[in-house]
Amino acid sequence: MGLEPYLFLSATVFCIGLFGVMTRRNTIGILLGIELMMNAVNINLVAFARYTAMAAGFVFTVFTICITVTEAALGLAIVILLFRVRRTVMADHLDLLKG
């Protein structure tokens, strides 16, 4: 199998994630979208690591997974706090930065 199918898969997953981030009104949904985008990157890294036979790609993938976990934990913590304060997690209502 060549490189292209993996890259297509990665791009597809990334676009699904991006679509989720852009369209979901729920903050948790947005976080899920971000998660998908991260995993698209991971697929990309692993595919290239296999293709070029360089171990560095795998190592980076492990790093990314760790970071994704912490990011998800932080993001969820923020969402919970936000809910406590604002009684909502809908992104449309969180417009404190409106000019």
Add this chain to the structure above:
Amino acid sequence: MMANSGALALIAWLLPIFSFLVLAIVFPFRRLGRPAAWFSTLCAAGAFASAVLAWRIQSVAAHPVHLVWPWLPTAGKTIADVGVLVDAQSTIMLCLVSLVAFLVQFYSVGYLHDEPAPALGRYYAYQSLFAFSMMGLALAPNLLQLFMCWELVGLCSYLLIGFWYQRPSAARAAVKAFWITKAGDVGMLVGIVMLYRLAGTFDITELHSMAASNALPLAGLSIITFCLYLGAMGKSAQFPFHVWLPDAMEGPTPVSALIHAATMVTAGVYLLVRTDWLFALTPNVLLIVAWIGAFTALLAAVLACVQDDIKRVLAYSTVSQLGYMMTAIGAGVASAGFLHLLTHGLFKALLFLGAGAVIHAVGSNDLPNMGGLARRMPQTALVFIIGTLSLAGIPIFGGYVSKEEILGAVWGAHLTGPFLLLMLVAGLTAFYMFRVVFLAFFGTPARVAAVAHAGAGHTTPPRVAHAALHNEAVVEGAHVNETPHAHEPPATMLLPLWVLAVGTMVVGVMSTFHLGGFAAAEAAGETAPGWLTPTAVGVALAGIALAWATYQMRAVNPESLANAFGPIRSAALRKFWIDDIFEGIYSFVLLGFSRIVGWIDRYLVDGVLNLLSDWTVQAGDELRGIQTGKPQDYVYGIGAGVLVLILLMRLVF
């Protein structure tokens, strides 16, 4: 022997600056007051002694002594020297300056005995600096040094007019004097620089020889001499720059005697005397000098007739006499003007110091507060009358011959208009001076008389009432009643008065009978017609008689006399609106200029800035709509940005 007179003049010049430096640097000594005063007076006395010695040598010497050191050297030659040019003219000026400076400093010890010690030290430091500057002006070998000393005397005048700087009027007068003389000085500086461009030298001797050998190009010379004359106009208080001199009377009276009567104000006349060969090349400017001089003389004499302040009468009289000197120079006989400068220096200093003694005794400047002082202070009255007779031009008194010479010179130059004006002035001079004499030294104080009149049910003459009202605001009531207790001044003040009175008499007698140095001068320039002397003396006597009839005998009611000259008198009381015109021009120009500048600042500078800030605010207002605060809109933004970047990379690179 020749070098000797140069060294003596140098000593005379440098002694006052030594005294000034000691007083300025050793400030504990200055703050002692009285010792500092005596030290400065001693230096002035030394200066006078060496000035007299220098004059004795130089008056018989054949050649002037030119003692200079190079200054401002450039390749090949020096632009200007600094030093002394000692000849008969400069040494006699030196004698006058140092004599009056010495006497005034001596007199001031008595006059200013109530001053606190530090202020007295400051006063003497200024006095010494003034003596140095004025002598430097008299001895200047080139126009550059003359200009520097010219500015220095202006500075000293400013400092001494404003000696009582706590008084707002004194501070104002000082600034006024400074500014008006400065206006003339700018012209003078321009004239000196233009002359340098024309002749290539500042040196007076070189310029003289160039003028004598017709080496000076005549084109443009008129402008140069007129510029020089502008400086002289400012310093010597010629119309329309005369307005500062009466206000300068805010200074202490001895200062008025020294600076604003005998020496500094004559600097302008001295400059013209020094460069009369230059002015002789430009007869059109001389004509202006003569006419302005004569007009100034008349204007100031009329103004002097309506003044109630004794010092202001003397101030206007000084302006008037300066006009006399200028007219003589304008008539081309600078020697007559110079002679009048010298005699005037003596008797006007005498009059001012005498007025100072009166003010000291009465405690007021105003004539209505005086009267009957001849019984209380006979010596002062005597010397004051000597000075007055000199000023009026009565034979055997100081001002007689010099005045006749001027009138003769003006008649000889066929300047009929100025001559008639001067004749009128001669009568007016005698009138207003004897008005002062009769009001101050004879009769009863007008204010006391006015009170008596009012008590007896008479209507008080408006002028007297006005003066009395005015005085009450200025002088405490106690001062008015002091007049009966007025007494002779202390010896430090009487002695200078007597010295000046004797000096005036000696000069007067010698000149009237053509004795000594006057014999040669008389023989040289006797051009006046025979009827001139009797006419002039007759006019003066008529003036005296009118004053006597009006103010002593009360045969002529002062009020009806005043009413006869109604419009002139009311105009003179407003100083012919000259001060108002100056103020009007001043405020018109200044306010107009500030209005323009204010408009530019308000509408141009501020306008541009306001426009820019308005635009910024408006742009912010327009753009705030895209800042929705919703996270997803920002994500759209990021996405769009990435797309644009990708497109750019595809298309451009």
